[in-house]
Amino acid sequence: MAEYKFTTNWFQWSPDVWTRLVPMLPARAKFLEVGSFEGRSTVWTMEHMLEDGGTIVCIDAWEDLEHEAYRDMSMGSVEERFDYNLALVGTCFAKRKAQKIKAYSQPALGGILGQPGELESYDFIYIDGSHDAPVVLTDACQAWSLLRRGGIMMFDDYLFGDPRDVLHRPRIAIDAFVNIFAEQLVVVHQGYQYAVQKQ
Amino acid sequence: MADYVFTQDWFHWAPAVWQNLLPLLPARKSFLEIGSFEGRSTVWTVENMLDDGGTLTCIDPWPSGDLYGDEARGTAEDRFDHNVKVLGQRFAKRRVEKRKGQSIQVMASLINSHGLEGVYDFIYIDGLHDATGVLSDACLAWPLLKQGGVVVFDDYLWGDPKDILGRPKLAVDAFLNIFAESADVVHLGYQMAVRKR
Numbered sequence: 551m552a553e554y555k556f557t558t559n560w561f562q563w564s565p566d567v568w569t570r571l572v573p574m575l576p577a578r579a580k581f582l583e584v585g586s587f588e589g590r591s592t593v594w595t596m597e598h599m600l601e602d603g604g605t606i607v608c609i610d611a612w613e614d615l616e617h618e619a620y621r622d623m624s625m626g627s628v629e630e631r632f633d634y635n636l637a638l639v640g641t642c643f644a645k646r647k648a649q650k651i652k653a654y655s656q657p658a659l660g661g662i663l664g665q666p667g668e669l670e671s672y673d674f675i676y677i678d679g680s681h682d683a684p685v686v687l688t689d690a691c692q693a694w695s696l697l698r699r700g701g702i703m704m705f706d707d708y709l710f711g712d713p714r715d716v717l718h719r720p721r722i723a724i725d726a727f728v729n730i731f732a733e734q735l736v737v738v739h740q741g742y743q744y745a746v747q748k749q
Numbered sequence: 750m751a752d753y754v755f756t757q758d759w760f761h762w763a764p765a766v767w768q769n770l771l772p773l774l775p776a777r778k779s780f781l782e783i784g785s786f787e788g789r790s791t792v793w794t795v796e797n798m799l800d801d802g803g804t805l806t807c808i809d810p811w812p813s814g815d816l817y818g819d820e821a822r823g824t825a826e827d828r829f830d831h832n833v834k835v836l837g838q839r840f841a842k843r844r845v846e847k848r849k850g851q852s853i854q855v856m857a858s859l860i861n862s863h864g865l866e867g868v869y870d871f872i873y874i875d876g877l878h879d880a881t882g883v884l885s886d887a888c889l890a891w892p893l894l895k896q897g898g899v900v901v902f903d904d905y906l907w908g909d910p911k912d913i914l915g916r917p918k919l920a921v922d923a924f925l926n927i928f929a930e931s932a933d934v935v936h937l938g939y940q941m942a943v944r945k946r
Contacts (some may be wrong), residue, residue: 596922622938630888650929654864654865655928656865656892657859657860657861657864657865658861659857660856660858660859660860660861660889661857661858661860661861662857663853663854663861664854664858664861669854675833683927684888684930685929686883686926687923687924687927688889688890688891688892691853691884691885691888691889692857692885692889693852694885695854695857695885696946711783717927717930722926722927723927726884726926727884728874728926729916729923730880730881730919730920730936731881732914732924733881733914734881739758746766
């Protein structure tokens with residue numbers, strides 16, 4: 551049987567946390583992921599969280615990363631691995647769908663938000679796109695309108711990056727978002743990732 | 750000739766500030782206003798800031814039974830429509846585009862259409878006044894702003910200082926801190942104005 555192709559394992563510690571959050575979700579039908587990369591979180595989510603008949607929307611520009619550690623990585627081949635892995639998960643879980651949107655997160659989320667019936671309709675949203683604070687904040691504000699009551703929004707890499715480089719890591723944006731939206735959310739996980747549930 | 754109809758004058762101190770911002774704008778062609786109400790800022794902006802051939806896009810949900818409705822003179826939306834009509838008679842070459850809806854949805858559609866290429870020279874944010882609404886409006890307006898363009902936040906200091914989530918200040922401050930590498934403060938007072946670097 552064919553095997554998934556992954557070159558990184560940034561996701562290894564997530565399943566423990568995510569598995570505990572699954573019972574809190576209002577449903578397991580409509581998921582959204584910002585930053586899919588080679589599809590490791592996508593595959594895990596489809597295998598373990600999504601139910602038959604459900605859909606996960608995957609947004610990524612598959613554009614070369616600026617961070618020096620990843621400068622040599624070809625995003626063209628990353629996208630090929632995403633497509634390959636998604637095709638493979640599709641053969642095992644034919645009733646669970648993934649919808650790929652290749653674009654920057656702001657126009658992609660904007661396109662979804664502008665469609666009827668999308669507002670407050672997602673059960674689970676994973677924010678793992680650009681790690682610059684302004685983009686994390688914008689992703690969060692847009693995605694929040696798409697999350698339904700009781701739904702969970704998960705931020706990856708809350709503690710990523712150099713603590714002194716506050717504008718180029720997600721933390722200041724997530725902290726600001728959580729403070730300002732305090733009346734609409736409860737924190738349900740806080741560690742290297744950060745998860746909030748909509749009230 | 751018909752005259753404008755206004756019931757509120759929340760805008761009277763703005764012109765003095767906005768005159769100073771005018772020379773900073775990259776052009777006077779394409780403006781956006783979030784929270785138009787009965788159109789007082791709309792009228793002033795079109796009369797005094799916009800060029801002939803320019804367009805001001807106005808976003809407001811114009812909820813029915815709005816707080817400041819004056820029944821004898823119709824709803825805020827009726828007055829907006831009337832004022833824009835009068836304005837059109839006086840400045841036929843300057844256009845107002847009305848977009849009725851929630852700002853987050855209307856701006857999301859604009860970003861979807863325009864991508865990350867800024868299209869507006871000037872954006873006025875005067876919609877929801879709770880911190881969540883202001884933060885979302887700011888984050889969504891920013892990609893729509895041209896380089897060198899200016900965003901004005903109304904009512905930066907509005908509201909009860911102890912009710913930090915019920916007023917704009919917390920959101921404007923957070924926005925400015927987080928966008929510090931791309932935003933320069935060009936006015937700070939009861940309103941706050943920032944220019945995109």
